[in-house]
Amino acid sequence: MQRFVPDHIFIEASVAQSILTRTVIDRCPGVPSTVIPDSRELIRAYRTTCGGGFEKRSLLLCKNRGRFLEPCPGTRGYICCGYMVLTPGIGCPLDCSYCVLQAYLNNPFITLYANQDDLFNALRSVPQGIVRIGTGEFMDSLALDHLTDFSRTALPIVARIPGLVLELKTKTDNIENLLDLDHLGSYIISWSLNTESIAVSEEKGAATIQERIRAARRVVACGYRVGFHFDPLIVYPDCEVEYQNVISLLEENIPPDAVAWISIGSLRFMPHLKKTALQRFPSTAIFSGEFVPGLDGKMRYLQEIRLELYRILITMLRQWSREVLIYFCMENDFVWQRTLGCTPGRQCSTLKEMLDQKTRRC
Numbered sequence: 587m588q589r590f591v592p593d594h595i596f597i598e599a600s601v602a603q604s605i606l607t608r609t610v611i612d613r614c615p616g617v618p619s620t621v622i623p624d625s626r627e628l629i630r631a632y633r634t635t636c637g638g639g640f641e642k643r644s645l646l647l648c649k650n651r652g653r654f655l656e657p658c659p660g661t662r663g664y665i666c667c668g669y670m671v672l673t674p675g676i677g678c679p680l681d682c683s684y685c686v687l688q689a690y691l692n693n694p695f696i697t698l699y700a701n702q703d704d705l706f707n708a709l710r711s712v713p714q715g716i717v718r719i720g721t722g723e724f725m726d727s728l729a730l731d732h733l734t735d736f737s738r739t740a741l742p743i744v745a746r747i748p749g750l751v752l753e754l755k756t757k758t759d760n761i762e763n764l765l766d767l768d769h770l771g772s773y774i775i776s777w778s779l780n781t782e783s784i785a786v787s788e789e790k791g792a793a794t795i796q797e798r799i800r801a802a803r804r805v806v807a808c809g810y811r812v813g814f815h816f817d818p819l820i821v822y823p824d825c826e827v828e829y830q831n832v833i834s835l836l837e838e839n840i841p842p843d844a845v846a847w848i849s850i851g852s853l854r855f856m857p858h859l860k861k862t863a864l865q866r867f868p869s870t871a872i873f874s875g876e877f878v879p880g881l882d883g884k885m886r887y888l889q890e891i892r893l894e895l896y897r898i899l900i901t902m903l904r905q906w907s908r909e910v911l912i913y914f915c916m917e918n919d920f921v922w923q924r925t926l927g928c929t930p931g932r933q934c935s936t937l938k939e940m941l942d943q944k945t946r947r948c
């Protein structure tokens with residue numbers, strides 16, 4: 587897949603001399619840049635003139651005035667995995683029709699926080715007992731790695747914190763930075779997977795599924811553990827045939843013992859996301875299914891539909907490996923019980939315990 591290069595770079599004056607800014611400028615020769623006094627003014631001005639649009643060809647380097655590290659917000663009424671979210675930036679050069687960021691980001695630019703010392707200090711002060719952190723909540727973890735070297739710069743800090751593992755979650759094959767790292771098991775590299783047709787029609791700018799799995803195979807050869815997230819599962823006629831194709835590709839390329847975990851989740855969205863997404867992606871059909879509001883207000887497929895799809899997928903995955911840890915992202919007790927035969931925290935460990943156990947460094 588093509589590596590992202592911005593058409594324009596905006597640089598907030600306070601971070602103009604930061605290491606990250608200099609690295610990005612260095613990697614984007616010939617790309618025009620503008621130094622601005624305050625990123626908030628730029629964002630306000632853009633929103634006044636362009637409404638709720640997104641500026642996916644421009645990169646903004648600025649200071650993060652908020653927190654770098656926070657517990658994953660989870661979602662009310664569903665089983666949560668106790669993850670911490672690290673935020674090196676927000677926004678993404680890829681453009682998925684279902685992306686939740688469309689519903690609540692008020693910053694239209696792909697933004698990198700260049701006060702990285704503050705980010706690394708936040709990382710150093712990670713609360714005791716936290717072993718899993720991820721950067722894929724507000725951005726793709728690797729889509730900008732060729733411009734930022736984040737995976738290389740963060741490693742010495744992560745590696746020094748006993749037991750901590752950083753999950754880098756991506757839909758790209760941008761793994762070159764990882765291949766020669768002495769990672770000591772400090773990273774788990776994970777891929778969001780869908781069927782090849784959903785990847786083509788709904789995940790604009792992302793690597794194909796074949797490219798993602800090929801990239802996973804290359805990092806496994808370098809000793810990394812990997813994860814896969816079948817999320818969001820999208821229902822359409824005969825989709826199970828295509829999901830089987832993806833699992834067959836995994837079987838051909840990835841040894842199950844290199845897999846830390848596989849998560850499954852179905853399409854869910856806040857009701858107002860649909861309007862924005864349909865304006866931006868008028869030809870998408872993914873919102874035309876039958877949805878009901880969940881306990882958290884997000885729209886989901888009917889429970890019977892979710893259960894059926896989960897059962898099919900779990901059966902396919904179990905034919906590949908009986909041992910690999912499969913879990914649900916944001917599902918309820920009933921769904922766990924009916925598909926995986928246990929409810930975390932009751933008949934088996936809590937979800938956090940299950941995942942923390944898999945996180946142990948080699």
Ligand code: SF4
Pocket residue numbers: 677678679680681682684685686687724725726757
């Ligand atoms: S890769 Fe993730 S963050 Fe980027 S557009 Fe797709 S869903 Fe959004």
